[in-house]
Amino acid sequence: MLNYLRADLYRLRRSGVAAGVLLFIVGFCLFFIGMNVVIALSAGEPISGVDFPNALDTTAEISFLSGFLPLFASYAPTYLIASDWKAGGFKTVLAGSGARSGYAASKVAVGALFTLVIPGVMLACFGLVPWLLGMHIESVASASQLLMWWGLASLVGFAYTVVCTLCAILSRGETLAWVSTMFVGLGIVGNGFMLLFGMVAAFLPPATGFAQIAIDNLLYAQAMTLGNGASFVTQDAGTLVHTALVAVGWAVAAGALGWIVFRRKTL
Amino acid sequence: MNAIETHALEKKFRGKRALRDLNLTVGRGEIYGFIGKNGSGKSTTMKIVAGLMPATAGEVHVLGAALAPCEAHPAVGTLIESPGIYPSLSAYDNLMVKALTLGLVDAKRTCQELLDAVGLADTGRQKAKRFSMGMKQRLGIALALMGNPSVLMLDEPLNGLDPDAARAIRTLIVRLNHERGVTVLISSHVLDQLERMCTCYGIIRDGHMVRELTAAAVEEECASYLALSCAEPERALATLTERVRGARIQMMPDDTLRIDGEVDTARVGEVLMSEGIALSDLHRTEGDREAFFVELMGGHDVDDAGTAPGAGAGRATGRFSRRGR
Numbered sequence: 001m002l003n004y005l006r007a008d009l010y011r012l013r014r015s016g017v018a019a020g021v022l023l024f025i026v027g028f029c030l031f032f033i034g035m036n037v038v039i040a041l042s043a044g045e046p047i048s049g050v051d052f053p054n055a056l057d058t059t060a061e062i063s064f065l066s067g068f069l070p071l072f073a074s075y076a077p078t079y080l081i082a083s084d085w086k087a088g089g090f091k092t093v094l095a096g097s098g099a100r101s102g103y104a105a106s107k108v109a110v111g112a113l114f115t116l117v118i119p120g121v122m123l124a125c126f127g128l129v130p131w132l133l134g135m136h137i138e139s140v141a142s143a144s145q146l147l148m149w150w151g152l153a154s155l156v157g158f159a160y161t162v163v164c165t166l167c168a169i170l171s172r173g174e175t176l177a178w179v180s181t182m183f184v185g186l187g188i189v190g191n192g193f194m195l196l197f198g199m200v201a202a203f204l205p206p207a208t209g210f211a212q213i214a215i216d217n218l219l220y221a222q223a224m225t226l227g228n229g230a231s232f233v234t235q236d237a238g239t240l241v242h243t244a245l246v247a248v249g250w251a252v253a254a255g256a257l258g259w260i261v262f263r264r265k266t267l
Numbered sequence: 268m269n270a271i272e273t274h275a276l277e278k279k280f281r282g283k284r285a286l287r288d289l290n291l292t293v294g295r296g297e298i299y300g301f302i303g304k305n306g307s308g309k310s311t312t313m314k315i316v317a318g319l320m321p322a323t324a325g326e327v328h329v330l331g332a333a334l335a336p337c338e339a340h341p342a343v344g345t346l347i348e349s350p351g352i353y354p355s356l357s358a359y360d361n362l363m364v365k366a367l368t369l370g371l372v373d374a375k376r377t378c379q380e381l382l383d384a385v386g387l388a389d390t391g392r393q394k395a396k397r398f399s400m401g402m403k404q405r406l407g408i409a410l411a412l413m414g415n416p417s418v419l420m421l422d423e424p425l426n427g428l429d430p431d432a433a434r435a436i437r438t439l440i441v442r443l444n445h446e447r448g449v450t451v452l453i454s455s456h457v458l459d460q461l462e463r464m465c466t467c468y469g470i471i472r473d474g475h476m477v478r479e480l481t482a483a484a485v486e487e488e489c490a491s492y493l494a495l496s497c498a499e500p501e502r503a504l505a506t507l508t509e510r511v512r513g514a515r516i517q518m519m520p521d522d523t524l525r526i527d528g529e530v531d532t533a534r535v536g537e538v539l540m541s542e543g544i545a546l547s548d549l550h551r552t553e554g555d556r557e558a559f560f561v562e563l564m565g566g567h568d569v570d571d572a573g574t575a576p577g578a579g580a581g582r583a584t585g586r587f588s589r590r591g592r
Contacts, residue, residue, distance in 0.1 A: 003367060003368055003370040004368055006367045007367035007368040010360070010364060010367055011353065011356070011360075011364055014360045015353075015356060083353055083355070087349070087353050087354075088349045088351050091319055091351075092318075092339065092351070093365070093368055093369075095317060095318030095337060095338065095339035
């Protein structure tokens with residue numbers, strides 16, 4: 001698995017994909033901050049008077065209202081898999097002993113790395129740049145809150161990324177790999193699942209308990225109500241743990257299902 | 268110990284048999300030309316040996332080890348279907364990706380050596396998508412050579428190449444065989460190129476191995492000979508056997524005589540005339556390897572000859588028809 005990971009990171013570096021994704025994130029953040037500055041300046045206010053929202057809230061809003069985080073975290077592994085399908089040469093490598101598990105695990109690891117890095121970059125941009133520009137920013141209550149949210153956001157993003165990665169591997173084609181990632185990454189499939197479980201619970205009351213365990217819309221709901229001052233850290237520990245476990249559960253379930261299919265798939 | 272052996276290999280696709288009772292034997296150090304029409308089962312055989320698909324029945328042995336279905340032998344390098352190149356990376360980076368995947372210790376040095384070996388050392392940072400077909404094929408061979416394999420399987424590596432590029436690939440294969448002792452299993456439609464490098468041939472037809480023979484055997488079967496027709500073939504056979512030295516004479520089923528060896532046509536005529544044996548035909552037949560192989564493969568596709576544009580020109584260069592069975 002480590003050999004595959006090294007090769008994947010080399011490809012991402014040399015092809016410019018890693019730099020491209022991170023530059024896009026930074027560019028997007030700067031554009032967002034810049035818009036705030038332009039609006040303030042056009043209204044005749046000094047930059048120091050601009051009240052830039054909390055970095056946490058902004059990051060969460062952009063990440064979860066738009067599916068931004070899962071989509072961009074999934075971009076790198078999907079690029080690797082899609083280009084593998086296009087080139088076709090990886091098939092001979094996958095015929096080696098234990099190669100398939102290493103291949104899949106490496107792509108999931110790349111996704112995990114990006115789900116961890118992207119919110120961090122966004123937090124850094126939304127926290128540091130307004131501060132450097134002298135804008136008025138809200139401070140985060142404590143570093144632990146920041147880390148907790150960062151971890152939670154990464155975990156949920158990771159669950160989506162695992163699903164994306166395995167869909168891309170099983171898609172057997174470059175275009176299908178991208179399409180599946182777009183759907184899952186944009187949250188369409190993810191939210192569709194949640195809605196489906198909700199409907200099952202509505203029509204099958206005995207399934208309500210199962211649906212409550214398998215569904216979690218905490219981050220999405222929080223992002224929708226950011227304007228009211230809601231924050232992840234105000235939730236009780238049980239709710240946060242449930243959110244984390246649901247993400248882990250989906251990642252494990254998708255990983256296991258994908259692996260069962262992939263290990264026997266004819267190349 | 269042979270490099271590759273298959274025993275009674277069978278493969279079915281949705282009930283249709285692609286391979287039937289296929290026995291293939293590639294000795295170590297050989298350059299084995301795998302010849303057959305399109306759809307005859309060459310690629311299927313190579314994919315099974317490479318571990319890319321399971322056989323329906325039969326066994327595959329590589330370097331003495333029996334392989335499980337969909338298992339690749341680590342000492343086999345393959346170039347099957349496409350070179351497997353990432354177009355957005357340079358030749359060096361493509362090799363590095365594979366070297367890192369295989370976990371090679373001295374990846375950078377190995378990649379540079381392979382680039383030198385295939386003649387792509389001067390491509391620098393040029394992306395593979397800008398490479399010519401010949402350069403891509405050479406890069407594909409370099410990728411197949413990663414990890415220093417003992418056996419190389421190349422599925423139609425000469426397809427789409429101009430004569431110069433085909434010659435470069437052929438020279439490379441021969442050099443790898445001579446210098447590194449790499450056993451090569453190569454399939455191709457370009458017979459004249461195969462003839463210049465192969466030491467053995469296997470001819471496959473409708474998923475079945477028709478014949479395996481050495482280059483020397485092909486040489487012998489396709490050598491030029493004198494064909495002779497006369498009124499008294501038995502007496503002519505006895506006379507020529509007695510009076511023409513160095514001739515190997517045999518009676519053919521159609522009562523003509525076949526005379527092999529360095530024999531002067533005029534001398535044969537003189538001997539028979541002196542014995543009063545009337546000749547009806549005496550001519551030298553040049554050996555035609557293409558015809559020999561085509562016959563073993565099952566002949567040309569008749570429809571193709573009549574309908575496909577440029578079909579005649581294709582055959583003139585030693586290619587088989589593009590139609591399948």
